Amino acid sequence: xxxxxxxxxxxxxxxxxxxxxxxxxxxxxxxxxxxxxxxxxxxxxxxxxxxxxxxxxxxxxxxxxxxxxxxxxxxxxxxxxxxxxxxxxxxxxxxxxxxxxxxxxxxxxxxxxxxxxxxxxxxxxxxxxxxxxxxxxxxxxxxxxx
Numbered sequence: 001x002x003x004x005x006x007x008x009x010x011x012x013x014x015x016x017x018x019x020x021x022x023x024x025x026x027x028x029x030x031x032x033x034x035x036x037x038x039x040x041x042x043x044x045x046x047x048x049x050x051x052x053x054x055x056x057x058x059x060x061x062x063x064x065x066x067x068x069x070x071x072x073x074x075x076x077x078x079x080x081x082x083x084x085x086x087x088x089x090x091x092x093x094x095x096x097x098x099x100x101x102x103x104x105x106x107x108x109x110x111x112x113x114x115x116x117x118x119x120x121x122x123x124x125x126x127x128x129x130x131x132x133x134x135x136x137x138x139x140x141x142x143x144x145x146x
Contacts, residue, residue, distance in 0.1 A: 001103050001105065002102075002106065003103075004118055005098075006099045006115075006118055007096060008096070008126050009092075009095070010094055010095045010097060011093070011095075012095055015064055016113075017088055017095045017097060017129060018063060020125060022038060022058075022130055024036055024037070024045075027047070028136060029129045029136060030125040030127075031047060031124070031125075032053065032134050032136050033138070034047070034053075040061065041059065042057065042058065043057070043059065044058075049138075052075065053075065054076065054079055055071075055072040055073045056071055056072060056084065057072045065089075066088065068084070068085045068086075069083065070082075071083070071084075078110050080113065082101070082103050082104060083100075083103050084099075085098075087100075097125070099118060101114065116143050117140075120140060123135075
């Protein structure tokens with residue numbers, strides 16, 4: 001199995017970072033502006049990009065430490081049975097977000113695309129917290145011309 005890994009330091013309190021990872025309002029500030037279903041463990045979050053997109057079941061929450069989602073459904077097919085983890089830690093006056101998207105069955109061009117996009121969305125999370133303005137879809141940074 002293969003994984004995507006990123007880490008970013010954000011100059012914001014850990015509680016604010018956690019909120020942007022666990023609420024519809026927070027998630028819509030940095031990933032996509034069409035989010036519903038974010039709640040506690042067992043809830044299913046629907047992320048939509050032009051009406052389509054992945055669903056994730058919230059599998060674990062440790063306040064101000066860990067957010068974990070399991071992919072649910074069949075879209076995109078390469079994400080089936082993958083897991084997303086946001087590990088949070090406070091150090092040197094910033095909150096570090098360690099992001100992992102794991103359990104990929106193989107490395108593909110789509111995985112490479114997703115790795116780059118996750119990087120841009122983590123920078124959107126950072127901007128949302130540090131400046132008040134993220135770049136969620138459809139205003140995200142485009143990495144190709146399709």
